[in-house]
Amino acid sequence: xxxxxxxxxxxxxxxxxxxxxxxxxxxxxxxxxxxxxxxxxxxxxxxxxxxxxxxxxxxxxxxxxxxxxxxxxxxxxxxxxxxxxxxxxxxxxxxxxxxxxxxxxxxxxxxxxxxxxxxxxxxxxxxxxxxxxxxxxxxxxxxxxxxx
Amino acid sequence: xxxxxxxxxxxxxxxxxxxxxxxxxxxxxxxxxxxxxxxxxxxxxxxxxxxxxxxxxxxxxxxxxxxxxxxxxxxxxxxxxxxxxxxxxxxxxxxxxxxxxxxxxxxxxxxxxxxxxxxxxxxxxxxxxxxxxxxxxxxxxxxxxxxxxxxxxxxxxxxxxxxxxxxxxxxxxxxxxxxxxxxxxxxxxxxxxxxxxxxxxxxxxxxxxxxxxxxxxxxxxxxxxxxxxxxxxxxxxxxxxxxxxxxxxxxxxxxxxxxxxxxxxxxxxxxxxxxxxxxxxxxxxxxxxxxxxxxxxxxxxxxxxxxxxxxxxxxxxxxxxxxxxxxxxxxxxxxxxxxxxxxxxxxxxxxxxxxxxxxxxxxxxxxxxxxxxxxxxxxxxxxxxxxxxxxxxxxxxxxxxxxxxxxxxxxxxxxxxxxxxxxxxxxxxxxxxx
Numbered sequence: 001x002x003x004x005x006x007x008x009x010x011x012x013x014x015x016x017x018x019x020x021x022x023x024x025x026x027x028x029x030x031x032x033x034x035x036x037x038x039x040x041x042x043x044x045x046x047x048x049x050x051x052x053x054x055x056x057x058x059x060x061x062x063x064x065x066x067x068x069x070x071x072x073x074x075x076x077x078x079x080x081x082x083x084x085x086x087x088x089x090x091x092x093x094x095x096x097x098x099x100x101x102x103x104x105x106x107x108x109x110x111x112x113x114x115x116x117x118x119x120x121x122x123x124x125x126x127x128x129x130x131x132x133x134x135x136x137x138x139x140x141x142x143x144x145x146x147x148x
Numbered sequence: 149x150x151x152x153x154x155x156x157x158x159x160x161x162x163x164x165x166x167x168x169x170x171x172x173x174x175x176x177x178x179x180x181x182x183x184x185x186x187x188x189x190x191x192x193x194x195x196x197x198x199x200x201x202x203x204x205x206x207x208x209x210x211x212x213x214x215x216x217x218x219x220x221x222x223x224x225x226x227x228x229x230x231x232x233x234x235x236x237x238x239x240x241x242x243x244x245x246x247x248x249x250x251x252x253x254x255x256x257x258x259x260x261x262x263x264x265x266x267x268x269x270x271x272x273x274x275x276x277x278x279x280x281x282x283x284x285x286x287x288x289x290x291x292x293x294x295x296x297x298x299x300x301x302x303x304x305x306x307x308x309x310x311x312x313x314x315x316x317x318x319x320x321x322x323x324x325x326x327x328x329x330x331x332x333x334x335x336x337x338x339x340x341x342x343x344x345x346x347x348x349x350x351x352x353x354x355x356x357x358x359x360x361x362x363x364x365x366x367x368x369x370x371x372x373x374x375x376x377x378x379x380x381x382x383x384x385x386x387x388x389x390x391x392x393x394x395x396x397x398x399x400x401x402x403x404x405x406x407x408x409x410x411x412x413x414x415x416x417x418x419x420x421x422x423x424x425x426x427x428x429x430x431x432x433x434x435x436x437x438x439x440x441x442x443x444x445x446x447x448x449x450x451x452x453x454x455x456x457x458x459x460x461x462x463x464x465x466x467x468x469x470x471x472x473x474x475x476x477x478x479x480x481x482x483x484x485x486x487x488x489x490x491x492x493x494x495x496x497x498x499x500x501x502x503x504x505x506x507x508x509x510x511x512x513x514x515x516x517x518x519x520x521x522x523x524x525x526x527x528x529x530x531x532x533x534x535x536x537x538x539x540x541x542x543x544x545x546x547x548x549x550x551x552x553x554x555x556x557x558x559x560x561x562x563x564x565x566x567x568x569x570x571x572x573x574x575x576x577x578x579x580x581x582x
Contacts (some may be wrong), residue, residue: 009360010386018359044383045359048400052570073383073577081570105578112575112582132579139581 111140203266255282297573306530315533322508338476345414348406
């Protein structure tokens, strides 16, 4: 038990503790993300575990959370390390659908993955009215093509 | 008419101002550096970000230096802001220390040269990087990063911007650790073949972290604790007062685990004594991954040197033990200041009293301040710190996966191990990014 933990940790009524959720297979974790009865907690833990074990099959479930205010960052956490081009497709597809912080986060993830196909949409976003979005787009472009 | 100007630094103004003010009657002696005081033009002006209990001890080491002026504190907790302001104001006999809840305001202070960062670990690398980008030098408490990617970004940023960085791995300036270093580097141990680093003792700093969340509690008003800012780049989770009261260690989102907790010091000493500050081991073989201690991670450098990270089996010389073994002898020391060696080396080295060993932080702070002025690299500079942290992160990744890993320090990758490679970075919460 971590230092100072006095109360029992949270758990999901169906999926259980963090340890139990993170022991699930990748297909079960992806299914959990689509389960409307799963708690925010369970979905957050599933995203974190998919960062390590998720594959192409998990991408649609993770990408479906990019527009979720509370889970978008967790979805990015799951997606960013998956070494499959479908992740880049999903992140690019999310760009026109999002605004504000959620859009900024997706741009940051695209930058992390250095997706060269994103150069054109990112180049448009550097003129976005939201300065945080514009800054993120510039930073992502700099990561994708350090020379520009 | 075109008006041209060149940037004018604080020291330019102070220097010229002091020279112009030749009339001694209106200039206090301290301003001119008389009576043993340091003139303002030679003082390092300091700000603080997130100073808690450990940070306050480091701050005292800064305040003990004649050439430091602490100007401002930024913290997400009002009681912490007040506490640090109180310390500074008491020291200077005024009420000048400014308080901020937003680090942007502190970074905007052009009169601040350097910043002491002592937040929780999740903030260390991003704040250090952003502080450097704001044109300031950084002294940052350890652990300095949460991931391999953060470690590399830290080193790259400080190298590119030419800012001075000192990690809070003060044992590099500890007298007893330096004596052990001299013994090993002076050849008295013969050819060094094995290094031993004490990593978090399992009973105090368990190697593993948990993904658990504590139960939700009502979030306090933002001016009391800004929970969103406290979380910073870490994933959102519901508020619980235990976290903000310092009980955040052991949670994966906030803490790099027990290997990093002490390894940031002791692996650092090993890298230093081996002259391998620019690299990291190429193999990591974890043992004893269950909940039972002892545990070890046996590592090997490209030159064949062994590094053993372990939580037990040292000689009981205090915390943060490290040991160097060569074919002609060995040396071991820790925070007590006692130095043990092979019998034939007894005459070569002397232990130091605990109080002298405890001066490490003050010496480390002095090293930083001297480098702020000279623009040289301090002992625990960003590259050295980054490589130490990369070694500790790699060890913890091997520990979590429960298998031996190979690592390429030139690319910061685990060749042929996709899972391990995925664990080298974590997505940051908006607006933070590397």
